[in-house]
Amino acid sequence: MPVRIGICGLGYMGMVYLDKALKMGDVEVSALIEKDRDKLNLLRCRFNIPCYEDYRNIENGIDGVVIASPASTHFEIAKFFLEKGVHVFVEKPLALTYEQAFWLSKIAESKDLKIQVGFLERYNPAFREGVKYLEDPIFFEARRIGPYPQRSVDVDVVLDLMIHDLDLLSFIKKERVVSIDAGGVNFIGEGFDEAFAVLKFEDSTKGIFIASRISSQRERSLRIIEEERIVNIDFLNVRLSIQSKKLGSTDTKIFECEKKDLVKEELEDFIHYIKGEGEPLTKARDTLSALYLAEKIKEAIGNS
CATH class of the missing domain: 3.40.50.720 (NAD(P)-binding Rossmann-like Domain)
Incomplete structure (x- = not known):
């Protein structure tokens, strides 16, 4: 049936x-x-x-x-x-x-x-491959920017775009967020069209998140730094690069991941x-923390 x-x-x-x-x-x-x-x-x-x-x-x-x-x-x-x-x-x-x-x-x-x-980004082959290399992240940098969308938009950029990266972060990092610094700007819509957030975790790990739907450039990337390597995920081009630490330099490997539907x-x-x-x-339960963080970021923007 x-x-x-x-x-x-x-x-x-x-x-x-x-x-x-x-x-x-x-x-x-x-x-x-x-x-x-x-x-x-x-x-x-x-x-x-x-x-x-x-x-x-x-x-x-x-x-x-x-x-x-x-x-x-x-x-x-x-x-x-x-x-x-x-x-x-x-x-x-x-x-x-x-x-x-x-x-x-x-x-x-x-x-x-x-x-x-x-x-959708949880299914991105570059992300699914990249997380296999993670051991103990100490810094995150997420950028999700692009022009104003042609589709209907009834939420601000935090719930529209940044929440993707907050979901990925929640999947990778289970420690509690202890502080949030954030800012945003209204340009076209009624809500924030561009926003940033700096998150600090209880283990001192930090994450920087930038989201914009008023940029002339398009980028969807996640950079994760560890003691021995840097994992760079390019969601748009489905590309992964791993920079491994060597004496006085780094060794970079690039993976062109298979694009999927x-x-x-x-x-x-x-x-x-x-x-x-x-x-x-x-599953719904697994995505609640991203929405919780989005709420706290919006509160921080309102208080900035």
Whole structure:
């Protein structure tokens, strides 16, 4: 039996998920939800799939739902489907606040349901290969910058971009953050369009995070320094370089990692997760700390 899923929000990412899902043999797309009537009518003409303007009106049963609607709607929609007994995949962020995200994970656990969060960079081959070389990081530097996106943006740059790197940091580093210094600037949107944060951990490790959606340049990188090596991860070009310490110099090895379809991989993980055939890289519980740090960074920016 195929897994029946609905897709809620057919903007840019929603259409990407739809394209991948339609090509998966063990998946049946049983519902499309989009509040834009013009777009919904186009979907009705193009696909032989039941379409709904309101997610609360779905008539046919679904096993799981992919939520790719604006971030401000994630909590409300995810809560509705969980309470209906439906497994949930949510594009990042899971919710706008840590409290909301924690509440969703508690609902899922109480009903033995699955929640997965869409953090694509966890699937990036350069990152997955790079973490194999890590032993004891002492410094992190993350840069995620680019032009203002054409897609819908209803959250600030911390929840839109920086949260990717906070999630990666939380995966690598388990120690508690003891201090945060941060700043941000509004330029186009209502929230911060550029922000930085300096985090210090209880073991004195530090991390610098820079995120911007008003840059003319594009960069998505993570630099991790240890006593004996530096691990450089280039997410855009899927490239990894390792600088190893030598007497008076460094020896650098460069790895060109195989590019993969990351959206397909995370969607396949969700389907396997529903079927009880494995766990994804980004279960809801595992992503809560990134949202917690994002909240604290936003508070620090507000107090700066």
